[in-house]
Amino acid sequence: DEGLQQIENARLLVRTGNLQAAKDAYDKLFKENSPPIDMAVEYWQLVARLPGQRAAAIRQLENLDRKTPGYPNLRETLVGLLFDNGENQRAFELLQQMASDTSTKETAAGLWLERIKAMPVSKESVARIQRYLALYDNSAHEQEAKSLLAEQQKDLANPAFVARQDGLALVGRGEGARAIPALKKAMADTPNDAQVAAALATAYERAGNRSAAISYYE
Numbered sequence: 001d002e003g004l005q006q007i008e009n010a011r012l013l014v015r016t017g018n019l020q021a022a023k024d025a026y027d028k029l030f031k032e033n034s035p036p037i038d039m040a041v042e043y044w045q046l047v048a049r050l051p052g053q054r055a056a057a058i059r060q061l062e063n064l065d066r067k068t069p070g071y072p073n074l075r076e077t078l079v080g081l082l083f084d085n086g087e088n089q090r091a092f093e094l095l096q097q098m099a100s101d102t103s104t105k106e107t108a109a110g111l112w113l114e115r116i117k118a119m120p121v122s123k124e125s126v127a128r129i130q131r132y133l134a135l136y137d138n139s140a141h142e143q144e145a146k147s148l149l150a151e152q153q154k155d156l157a158n159p160a161f162v163a164r165q166d167g168l169a170l171v172g173r174g175e176g177a178r179a180i181p182a183l184k185k186a187m188a189d190t191p192n193d194a195q196v197a198a199a200l201a202t203a204y205e206r207a208g209n210r211s212a213a214i215s216y217y218e
Contacts, residue, residue, distance in 0.1 A: 003029065007039075011140070019049055040064055048081050052132075053181055058085060060161050072104045091115070099135045109139040120165060121152045160189030164196060171199045176206030 006029045013022035026035075026043050035043060040059070049059035060147045061078045064070070075098055082091035092115075098108035112132050129149045136142065155161045164186035170179035183200045187193065201216035 012045055020047060022046055028035065033154055037068055037071060038073065039063065041071075041077050045077055045081075048084075054081060058087075066201060070101055070104070072107065074208070075104060076111065077110075083115060088115075096135065100161075105136070106140065109136040109141050112201070113141045113145055117148065119168070121155050121161075122165060126152050126156065160186055162163050164190075167204070168195070168199050169202075171203055174206070176203035179203045180207065 007027065008027035010022050010029065013019075013025060013192035017172065023043075023046055026046070030039075030043075034040070041064070044057040044060050044064075048054045053110075058078065059083050061074060061081065065074055065078060068074070075094060079091050079094050079098075082088075082094065086205075092112070095112045098104040106128045112128075112135075116125055116128050116132065119128070126149065128144055129152065133142065133146055133149070136145070139193075140146075162184040167179045167186055168183065170176070179199065180203050183196055184202060186196050187200065197216050201213045204210075204216065205213035
């Protein structure tokens with residue numbers, strides 16, 4: 001009973017945002033003992049939220065996955081942390097492993113599709129959808145994925161859309177001067193696109209053309 005109360009106290013600290021205090025409570029509770037796997041996943045989820053600790057939490061969850069492969073909650077947590085850490089390729093590889101397990105296939109299908117929908121439309125996103133459809137045939141999300149694929153293929157056949165995506169990506173990488181021609185092409189097609197106008201302002205500012213930057217900011 002005392003242990004259960006300590007766990008609840010630690011969880012309350014997590015819910016109220018007192019993350020370091022929550023970690024200290026878990027550490028005091030388990031000391032040198034290994035917690036049950038559900039509790040271990042819960043613990044490393046907490047650790048991942050502490051400053052600079054996400055990579056360490058990922059390594060520990062990967063170690064747990066090697067010891068108890070295929071545990072659904074662990075893998076779902078690990079996929080989310082890998083995506084959050086910008087390790088998209090490793091996350092998709094893990095989703096592909098989950099697709100081969102009937103107990104995690106539908107969960108993986110939902111996670112995969114949600115991540116694709118969050119990606120910028122590109123050749124990569126189209127390839128991810130196509131791979132998704134090959135892995136998750138007859139999934140509950142199959143029709144949604146097919147509609148998304150058709151929509152993205154239509155977008156990528158539009159030169160103005162491609163110019164917009166390329167220009168925004170270049171600005172995102174800090175290559176303002178190179179982005180200007182593509183962004184101007186996109187602006188000619190959709191003159192009221194606020195995101196493109198903001199990107200052009202940033203691009204001109206980085207290129208040293210303050211007057212052009214101000215006009216687009218305005």
